[in-house]
Amino acid sequence: MNQPLIEARQLGKQYGQDIILEGVNTQVHEGEFVTLVGASGCGKSTFLKMILGIEQASSGELLLNGDTIPNEPGPDRGIVFQQYSVFPHMTVLENVIAAKGFQKASLTGYLFGKERRLAQQEATEMLTQVGLSHALKRYPHELSGGMKQRLAIAQAIICKPRILLLDEPFGALDPGIRGDMHTLILDLWKAHNLTIFMVTHDLKEGFHLGTRLWVFDKIRHDPQAPNAYGASITYDLPVGESDTRTYDDLHQQLTHQQQTSEKA
Numbered sequence: 111m112n113q114p115l116i117e118a119r120q121l122g123k124q125y126g127q128d129i130i131l132e133g134v135n136t137q138v139h140e141g142e143f144v145t146l147v148g149a150s151g152c153g154k155s156t157f158l159k160m161i162l163g164i165e166q167a168s169s170g171e172l173l174l175n176g177d178t179i180p181n182e183p184g185p186d187r188g189i190v191f192q193q194y195s196v197f198p199h200m201t202v203l204e205n206v207i208a209a210k211g212f213q214k215a216s217l218t219g220y221l222f223g224k225e226r227r228l229a230q231q232e233a234t235e236m237l238t239q240v241g242l243s244h245a246l247k248r249y250p251h252e253l254s255g256g257m258k259q260r261l262a263i264a265q266a267i268i269c270k271p272r273i274l275l276l277d278e279p280f281g282a283l284d285p286g287i288r289g290d291m292h293t294l295i296l297d298l299w300k301a302h303n304l305t306i307f308m309v310t311h312d313l314k315e316g317f318h319l320g321t322r323l324w325v326f327d328k329i330r331h332d333p334q335a336p337n338a339y340g341a342s343i344t345y346d347l348p349v350g351e352s353d354t355r356t357y358d359d360l361h362q363q364l365t366h367q368q369q370t371s372e373k374a
């Protein structure tokens with residue numbers, strides 16, 4: 111098989127004395143859609159931040175295309191957070207042009223002349239793809255939660271990333287709207303040949319969207335020192351092939367994990 115796009119080798123992360131992740135070993139190939147579940151605080155977002163390049167490994171290695179991941183974000187890795195992260199003083203269209211601008215002229219984000227016209231055209235096409243062509247001139251405060259997330263997704267994808275990191279992007283949305291967002295993200299994943307890592311608290315969402323589902327949990331526990339050991343990937347499932355029993359078993363385990371972590 112060809113080289114993995116992302117590879118973790120005995121990867122570990124700690125903040126001060128707190129061990130967050132330990133012994134994470136995995137390989138992810140281009141085009142996979144990995145969903146990450148696990149108890150709150152077990153290090154899922156930290157793992158995404160390490161791929162993004164804003165957090166560094168404390169031990170082991172994290173490789174992108176066989177090389178140590180750069181310790182800063184790059185256009186090959188885009189991210190969408192749960193909390194809306196758009197510029198409030200810019201229109202929808204300006205937000206997406208600015209995202210493109212920061213990629214090209216990182217200090218100011220401003221583009222001029224032909225470059226700006228091209229960016230405007232590309233941004234309009236991108237916004238049409240995410241279903242916002244009717245809202246180009248609106249400001250973020252005039253958008254619904256789902257529309258804001260569509261905008262954040264457009265901002266991430268306009269930079270043509272190979273990897274899209276989604277940190278609970280639909281966590282704040284109504285269940286009805288989530289279904290539309292699922293269709294959108296699956297369409298974009300295929301259309302742009304993305305490799306996706308998505309954190310979710312909703313196991314059903316993880317099963318439905320991913321080609322592969324990871325459960326993060328601690329293998330070792332010390333009741334006297336809850337932060338002495340870190341979490342790792344304890345299940346790595348090809349979710350397309352999983353049955354209802356696997357789902358029910360996992361659901362039970364995650365509920366137990368969540369209760370244990372809340373007591374700790």
Ligand SMILES: Nc1ncnc2c1ncn2[C@@H]1O[C@H](COP(=O)(O)OP(=O)(O)OP(=O)(O)O)[C@@H](O)[C@H]1O
Pocket residue numbers: 125130148149150151152153154155156157309
């Ligand atoms: N910059 C930081 N400095 C110190 N500790 C941090 C820092 N960032 C995260 N942590 C701690 O690392 C642990 C893992 O956090 P992280 O956000 O990765 O968990 P998570 O699994 O994504 O949780 P959730 O599902 O609630 O979002 C938490 O205990 C958190 O408090």
